[in-house]
Amino acid sequence: MYQYYAKWIREGKLKVNSDWNKDLKVKFTVQDPCQIVRKSYGDVVADDLRYVVKSVVGEENFIDMTPNKSNNYCCGGGGGALQSGYKKQRLQYGMVKDKQIKATKADYCIAACHNCHSQIHELSKYYGGNYSVVHLWTLLCLSLGILGENERAYLGDDLKKVAVYGA
Amino acid sequence: MAEQAIKLGGKRKSIFIDKVKKLLPEGGNLNLCLTCGACSSGCPATGLENMDPRKFLRMAALGLDEELTSTPWIWMCTMCYRCVYACPMKIDIPALVYAARASWPREKRPKGLVGSCDMALRNMSRSAMGTPPEDFAFVVGDVLEEYREAQPEFKEMKAPIDKKGAHFFLNQNSREPVTEPDEMVPLWKILHLVGADWTYGSKGWAAENYCMFLADDDSWKKIIETSIDAAKELGCKVFLNTE
Numbered sequence A: 001m002y003q004y005y006a007k008w009i010r011e012g013k014l015k016v017n018s019d020w021n022k023d024l025k026v027k028f029t030v031q032d033p034c035q036i037v038r039k040s041y042g043d044v045v046a047d048d049l050r051y052v053v054k055s056v057v058g059e060e061n062f063i064d065m066t067p068n069k070s071n072n073y074c075c076g077g078g079g080g081a082l083q084s085g086y087k088k089q090r091l092q093y094g095m096v097k098d099k100q101i102k103a104t105k106a107d108y109c110i111a112a113c114h115n116c117h118s119q120i121h122e123l124s125k126y127y128g129g130n131y132s133v134v135h136l137w138t139l140l141c142l143s144l145g146i147l148g149e150n151e152r153a154y155l156g157d158d159l160k161k162v163a164v165y166g167a
Numbered sequence B: 001m002a003e004q005a006i007k008l009g010g011k012r013k014s015i016f017i018d019k020v021k022k023l024l025p026e027g028g029n030l031n032l033c034l035t036c037g038a039c040s041s042g043c044p045a046t047g048l049e050n051m052d053p054r055k056f057l058r059m060a061a062l063g064l065d066e067e068l069t070s071t072p073w074i075w076m077c078t079m080c081y082r083c084v085y086a087c088p089m090k091i092d093i094p095a096l097v098y099a100a101r102a103s104w105p106r107e108k109r110p111k112g113l114v115g116s117c118d119m120a121l122r123n124m125s126r127s128a129m130g131t132p133p134e135d136f137a138f139v140v141g142d143v144l145e146e147y148r149e150a151q152p153e154f155k156e157m158k159a160p161i162d163k164k165g166a167h168f169f170l171n172q173n174s175r176e177p178v179t180e181p182d183e184m185v186p187l188w189k190i191l192h193l194v195g196a197d198w199t200y201g202s203k204g205w206a207a208e209n210y211c212m213f214l215a216d217d218d219s220w221k222k223i224i225e226t227s228i229d230a231a232k233e234l235g236c237k238v239f240l241n242t243e
């Protein structure tokens, strides 16, 4: 999916821009889903992912985690962990990810993988980081000015009213 | 740190690791360990259940098959492959973990995983939430209708199911149609804007596959095949995995 997002932006089919965030300066970091990055396409796709993210939130508002790309840590939601019942251990596993995110001081963590999204969302609440966790599609639409008010379940209060389509 | 914690029992069968080696290309390099610990130091599951990847591998090498196939740690490792990435010898520890999962009697494996896998086998959606194809079609149609009416720029937007000859076969995680249908819309909008020719399949639309995590190979295959067959039957060129 990220390769296509990147391609469509490069081809000018998705006219995204980051003007909405020029003054707001909301900070974003991004999770590298193991399944897509380390286990499948490698850093090439991680670079595409960053290209898309920077295009929609602004280069200066993106803060990478350390380590990142293929060397990033798993969030702890993969491998069936969300359904295997060992919740305490799953959250302990996720402590590494939570610390990485907090270290970036970002307001948002972009999790363009369903498993990561659920897990990191829970980590944010459990460890009190209270950063928001969003899908990439949400931000793409936000930056295109086509995100309606009912499509903002995962945006924090700071972005609930920004560039609302139809408003 | 882990080595001294391993108690050597009487019998050293080493059957398990040999079996796994046979399954893997180059034997998964399972006997090339330098005990450097790079795997464990970068594994977020290190320390859970007093286990870590290097220790797990050493136990396998020592033939402690019973401990290996009984520790619940194998369900806490997420198969993330970071250990393999970090390992100088590219040793495939997660493959060993997978084999250990498969060695558990199916009914003893974590209930949540068994349940999600069984749900997916119930109907052709292959959804871990058991949503049948007609329910999916209803939700998609309903949400689409609502947005086409409410948002004029998108009154031509489509969300086809089983469209023959579509370029992309898109899958969908069950959580959206079941619990937060509005979350399906942003991606539809993106696809609409770029003019992508895409379709869902009434068969195999669900993106998740818990049978794989359950290490139930036959069911895993069945689920994947449902989606692939659906995409082929419709003549789609690209299988597009959702976010």
Ligand code: SF4
Pocket: B032, B033, B034, B035, B036, B037, B038, B039, B040, B053, B054, B057, B083, B086, B087, B088, B089, B090, B091
């Ligand atoms: S990183 Fe590889 S070589 Fe080093 S201890 Fe782990 S498995 Fe052995």
Ligand code: SF4
Pocket: A074, B039, B042, B043, B044, B045, B046, B052, B053, B076, B077, B078, B079, B080, B081, B082, B083, B084, B093, B094, B097
């Ligand atoms: S695959 Fe398992 S053992 Fe290897 S780093 Fe990931 S969680 Fe740890």
